[in-house]
Amino acid sequence: MFDIQHFSQINPPHRLLMGPGPINADPRVLRAMASQLIGQYDPVMTGYMNEVMVLYRELFRTQNRWTMLVDGTSRSGIEAILLSAIRPGDKVLVPVFGRFGHLLCEIARRCRAEVHTIEVPWGEVFTPDQIEDAIKTVKPRLLLTVQGDTSTTMLQPLEELGDICRRHGVLFYTDATASFGGNKLETDAWGLDAVSAGLQKCLGGPSGSSPITLSAQMEEVIRRRKCVEEGIRTTAHQDGDDEMIYSNYFDLGMVMDYWGPERLNHHTEATSMLFAARECARIILEEGLDVGIARHELHGRALVAGIQGMGLETFGNLQHKMNNVLGVAIPSAVHGEEVRKMLLEDFHIEIGTSFGPLQGKIWRIGTMGYNARKDCVLQTLTALEAVLNRLGFKSTQGAAMQAAWDVYAQESR
Template sequence: MLDIQAFDQINPPARLLMGPGPINADPRVLRAMSSQLIGQYDPAMTEYMNQTMALYRALYKTNNEWTFLIDGTSRAGIEAMLVSAIRPGDKVLVPVFGRFGDLLCEIARRCRAEVHTISVPWGEVFDPQMVEDAIITIKPRALLTVQGDTSTTMLQPLAELGEICRRHDVLFYTDATASFGGNPMEVDAWGLDAVSAGLQKCLGGPSGSSPVTLSDRFADVVRNRKHVEQGIRNATHQDGCDEIIYSNYFDLGMIMDYWGPERLNHHTEATSMLFGARECARIILQEGIDTCIARHKLHGDALLAGIQGMGLKPFGDLKHKMNNVLGVYIPENVHGEQIRQTLLNDFGIEIGTSFGPLHGKIWRIGTMGYNARKDTVLMTLSALEAVLNRFSFKTAQGAALQAAWDVYASAEI
């Protein structure tokens, strides 16, 4: 027999989330999400959907008509893009510089693509010429990239890749989950065909909604695939089944019909998440997207200066690190998890661990979204310095804060 009295109301502990995401949601986003529900075809609801599309066009710096939300985490956005565009046997090229490039490979293989990869060591990014050379050799139908990979904290430059893809007639997709809102993203200027993201990092919201944008070229590819109503039940291998989108939930063509003027029923929109996603975009555009990116850079620079002032070594090629997350080598003779747990238990501050070849070698500290603030940076540096000294890694007392303050002073903050 279930003892219902043992289940209290949800009351999570107070945490300052300074890892690679998720982060603390902006209170304005949480307030928007607490709004009462309305029907999915209520004129007020469809107007909120139209407004959300317009807001994300501005954030993505695009005129793409098809800019909307996928209900689900950022991985739902990735999967919708790939399952809707990739046909069995399609060649795709994935430049892998971290864990999330491997994720793109896995999802593409589930779409039965012929997956080709190029790689660089974790902590580095790709030169555009390396990508073009691989395109010339492989002749892929699509280039699948990650812009910012939180496993390595690196930001892959995209500005030159769009022109390369257009010249070689290659579809160009990027996963911008970790980078969008805190680093430049110029969808139209860079020639991107499709981008997906998530709310839980630089956008300052919770996980659960994925803003996406599709170029007309990418939308045409999706529209030319077969959908359920086009006879999927009777399809055979000799009857064009390679053009069938086998997912219903992630069928972008059907989702486009739902968000478009026809408002054809596909699913019941996640109303509270739409309210939150709309508020994330509204807040950033009110601040100014370029101002928001500059804010992320300022606080990322202050964190970096403080870490170096503490005598710790940052990870990777700093010329290509994301504004919003920093990798930090764990010093020798320091138990990385002991430091993390003490920060969490004694200060309520969470910093990230690491994956794959970096497991146990670095911490990942984020300054993103609502947490890209001077007070959060200074609190994190102060607490980390105190804990390190507690466990016998000696720092010059106060040097970290002084270095961070110098960055802020130079920016007249």
């Protein structure tokens, strides 16, 4: 028989989330989420929507009119852009340097694109010449990139790719879920046509809303598509761009009409998540975007120093690692999952494992968003060193802390 007494109030244990995301949300964001709901067409609500667009233009470093939210996790932003932009049969090029490049390939195939890939070993990134050579060979309509891939902790340089895409008539998209807010991203200066992100990493919020931005060229491409449900929205089409978008929810043409002055009904905005997204952006801009990126770089650098001071090896080319995530090679003398289990149970600290070719070979430790702080880095290093010594991996006691402290001391001079 059903007994409601078996279901107590939700009261999760305290955890320090130092993995590749999600991270602990900023308390100010949680307080914003606790605000009372209002109607989706209340002038106060539509005012908040307009403010979100303004705030995220600043974060994306863009003048794009269509800078808004897609309700759902960061993957919802990816799917909305790809479903709305890719026509069946379109050639797309995906440079794959980790798991999330493979994800873009899968979603593009579901959009019935002709998917072409180039790959480098996990732990490396592409040069602009490699990507341009592939564009010349494939002649794609879209270049689909990942800026920061948490599976490898690498950050793909994007600065030169916009010019390359313009020279060859290619639309340029990047998934910036893992990197946005903690690493430099210049939407307009780098010639990006579309970017999607998420709140749960460097932005310091919960998963559940995906900020996106679309260039005028990308808007034109999307507007030419037809809605599945004839009569709800029809648009003029040309050059054969009349294939329907096979999603109602992710039809960005309809979402733009909802966020625009027309306020055409499409979905009921996820009010609490909009409050969270607004507060995430407000906090970052109050600190200063460049200041926040420098903060991520500092704490990421201190973590690297501590890990190396402990005698552990880092993974991949550190010149191209994200500011906010570090790959750490698991010593052969210990079992990686046992270390993670002890950290969680004895210290309430979570670090990440990995998958694919790196499964069982590296841990992934994040210093991002609200957790890009000195105390979080020092607690994690202390706990990890203690666990490793407990399990037989010998290091100079306190060396990790001292190495990280040295980084902080040099920064404060």
